[in-house]
Amino acid sequence: MWYFSQWKGVGFILAVLLGVGLLAGCQSTSKGSHEAAVPKPTQEQLQRVGLLNQTADDMYNKVMQGDFAGGRAVLQQLGDQIPQISYEGITSIEGLNALTETVTQANKVFSSVKFSPEEGQVTAAKIRLATDALTHATQPMWLQYYKLLQEDMDQLEQAAKEQRKAGVQKSVLQFEQHISVIHPSLLISREVADVEKLDSLVGFVSGQARQEQDNYKQITNILPTLRQHVDKLFMKKAATAYLPVIDQQNPILWTLAIGSFIIAALAFAGWRLAKKDNGVIPVRKQDAD
Structure with a gap:
């Protein structure tokens, strides 16, 4: 009876491991098909993103030269251009959200009654680097x-x-x-x-x-x-x-801390993999500029 119970436990563990392996394989196949289906950005997309980058460069230069009113005006142009661009094949949903949030934050900074030139310069730099990252995949x-x-x-x-x-x-x-x-x-x-x-x-x-x-x-x-x-x-x-x-004073505590960090990272990675098929599929950038 003891042997049967022991082998039953081993069988359960093997079944769990096999199930995890099959699930990972299915998710990997699904991920591969999604990535293969991602279209390359069109010439029109690239042109629009290039224009967005030029506008951000114009804003950055004006702000760094102390022309904050001019920088604010160009910032409004940026806000108008961003929603007119399709970012599929250029960046992910998270990347697009980061861009729009940065522009939104810049609007708050430049619209503040107590405007800070230093904050204005920082936000202008964030936007400039972000739009450059959209147009230069390998050497931003x-x-x-x-x-x-x-x-x-x-x-x-x-x-x-x-x-x-x-x-x-x-x-x-x-x-x-x-x-x-x-x-x-x-x-x-x-x-x-x-x-x-x-x-x-x-x-x-x-x-x-x-x-x-x-x-x-x-x-x-x-x-x-x-x-x-x-x-x-x-x-x-x-x-x-x-x-x-x-x-050396607390090696066990330090080892436990590292172990906890790794376990948390693996759990988070598993959660993200399980979530991928139920949410919006992020669109990744191409390797070439």
Whole structure:
């Protein structure tokens, strides 16, 4: 009886694993058929997106030269052009949402009674980088932020090692600001799951830096993972395989934390796969400009 019960348990596990494998295979086949069905952008689409990019460049130049009234007028033109373009084959639904939300936020900034020139310049830069990402799939301008982000992380790591709380908070703030400028472009150019992972890592570091107690060890431990993910987003194929620093004082706690993070990531990935067939099918960009 015991043997029957044991084999029954093993059979159940095998059945579950087989079912998961078949489900994954079906979803993979479905995904492949969806991607194969994605049409290439038409010449008219490319022309319209190119015009949108030129308009954004005009706005950016006016704002940077201090012509905020002119920048506001061009921003209105952008708002009129965006809904007239079909983005199928150019970016995903999330990328389009990121673009429209950025323009909406810019309208709020330029319509504010207490208008801030600095905020105006930041929003203009976000829009400029986002429209450039639509027109340049392989070499968008936002890739130029890689060196800046590396410097931010270097400063953060140094401040954490020296246990300078003010330095840590300043470095984290700069890093968050730089990420926010390219965030719409990331959603346009990269997979949503990768951008969401970056948001989670940045949020963790930011939370540790803002806590009253000193969490320097947690910051230095997560930084290698953050660096490696930034390398992935910026397509650094020869990126260094950064190794996390293990906390010798609490190795079990650190191992559990990493395990929990991996489990959560796998669960989220499974949820996204299960959701794909029930929602709007995102349209991915082509590899060539």
